Amino acid sequence: MTLSPARTRARVDIESILEGLGADVIHVPVIQPADAFLDTAGEQLRRRIFLTASEDGETLCLRPEFTIPVCLIHIARRAATPARYGYAGTVFRQRRMGANEFGQAGIEDLGDTDHARADARSLADALAFMAQAAPDAELAVMLGDQAVFEAVMEALGLPQAWRARLLHMFGDRTRLDAALSELAAPRVAANLPPQVEALLAVGDEAALAELVETELAVAGLAAAGGRSAAEIAARLVARKRLADVRLDAGARDALAGFLDLECPLSEAPARLSTFAARHGIDIARALADFSARIEALAALGVDAATIRYRAAFGRPLDYYSGLVFEVFAGGGELPVIGGGRYDRLLSMLGAANPVPGVGFSVWLDRLAGMEAQP
Numbered sequence: 001m002t003l004s005p006a007r008t009r010a011r012v013d014i015e016s017i018l019e020g021l022g023a024d025v026i027h028v029p030v031i032q033p034a035d036a037f038l039d040t041a042g043e044q045l046r047r048r049i050f051l052t053a054s055e056d057g058e059t060l061c062l063r064p065e066f067t068i069p070v071c072l073i074h075i076a077r078r079a080a081t082p083a084r085y086g087y088a089g090t091v092f093r094q095r096r097m098g099a100n101e102f103g104q105a106g107i108e109d110l111g112d113t114d115h116a117r118a119d120a121r122s123l124a125d126a127l128a129f130m131a132q133a134a135p136d137a138e139l140a141v142m143l144g145d146q147a148v149f150e151a152v153m154e155a156l157g158l159p160q161a162w163r164a165r166l167l168h169m170f171g172d173r174t175r176l177d178a179a180l181s182e183l184a185a186p187r188v189a190a191n192l193p194p195q196v197e198a199l200l201a202v203g204d205e206a207a208l209a210e211l212v213e214t215e216l217a218v219a220g221l222a223a224a225g226g227r228s229a230a231e232i233a234a235r236l237v238a239r240k241r242l243a244d245v246r247l248d249a250g251a252r253d254a255l256a257g258f259l260d261l262e263c264p265l266s267e268a269p270a271r272l273s274t275f276a277a278r279h280g281i282d283i284a285r286a287l288a289d290f291s292a293r294i295e296a297l298a299a300l301g302v303d304a305a306t307i308r309y310r311a312a313f314g315r316p317l318d319y320y321s322g323l324v325f326e327v328f329a330g331g332g333e334l335p336v337i338g339g340g341r342y343d344r345l346l347s348m349l350g351a352a353n354p355v356p357g358v359g360f361s362v363w364l365d366r367l368a369g370m371e372a373q374p
Contacts, residue, residue, distance in 0.1 A: 014088045014105045017132050021125045023086030023107045028069045034061040040348045042318030048093045062092035070108045075351050081111020103364030110357045118358050119323045120296035126337045126360045137329040144313030147322040151286035152258050156251045171314020183247040254279040261311035266304040319345040336366050
């Protein structure tokens with residue numbers, strides 16, 4: 001695939017760059033099974049894909065991104081690891097502004113158990129890609145780490161349900177702040193029938209499911225949204241448990257303070273260590289992994305002082321599990337490259353054994369638009 005905007009200074013052979021970075025460039029079909037995206041990539045992507053169906057009723061979609069299809073190909077091949085796959089082609093997503101189809105390229109690095117090394121190589125490869133595709137561009141890198149956020153929540157003693165909810169919001173500071181306010185505020189009573197409230201108070205999920213089923217039958221209604229009475233009851237109980245959790249002021253302030261952290265990546269380990277000591281929490285394991293990544297970046301010639309660390313920074317896909325980063329070019333507001341770690345994704349897609357993964361994607365339309373500037 002060649003990047004060739006109308007006024008580009010040079011035609012760029014994307015696949016040659018990917019191969020030069022050690023990736024096995026593979027073909028990824030345009031038509032994909034939709035369930036893989038609907039089940040793993042989160043609501044933001046769910047609302048933006050183009051759906052269709054096969055003759056036998058299977059739900060299909062136009063390829064909305066490459067990471068999931070590349071992982072599916074790896075699983076289908078039963079390929080050995082580590083493996084590095086490159087790709088380049090068109091993706092299809094509904095967008096409020098701009099075309100609904102646009103070029104994307106990238107590298108997915110699967111199976112390397114040295115996470116620090118693989119993370120560093122992914123970011124270094126993203127920067128090397130830019131050095132070849134847009135050698136004159138001034139770059140800015142933003143980096144976050146979902147694993148550090150998770151370690152802070154665990155150290156502060158947040159229940160698993162709240163940790164899962166906040167992780168789902170990671171990267172959206174507005175939603176995170178609203179959730180923290182909810183954790184600190186007195187509970188507002190839900191407008192539920194007294195029988196439901198009574199069963200929720202004692203956590204009797206079986207009796208609640210029976211009540212829901214009876215009420216639906218009396219009303220002549222099907223289960224809401226296709227959910228069974230048991231699923232509705234479980235959902236109500238889970239919401240009740242979330243609503244009953246209260247975070248003391250110290251823990252809430254610690255979380256808010258963590259999310260406020262922003263500094264050059266080179267200063268981040270010291271800042272995180274000081275933060276942990278101030279609040280009396282142990283995040284030593286996460287911090288060791290974080291620092292090892294910085295050392296691995298240095299070994300690849302990447303200066304951590306040139307990268308911005310923001311504790312609240314995340315990317316809008318549910319499958320990320322650790323490192324997340326974006327690369328900006330030429331002072332643009334939209335990233336040209338985005339990537340991160342997704343250690344749970346291949347298991348979610350059906351891999352027989354856990355396979356760690358990290359990768360990045362390039363928005364070729366943004367890169368071409370930048371190159372076309374006078």
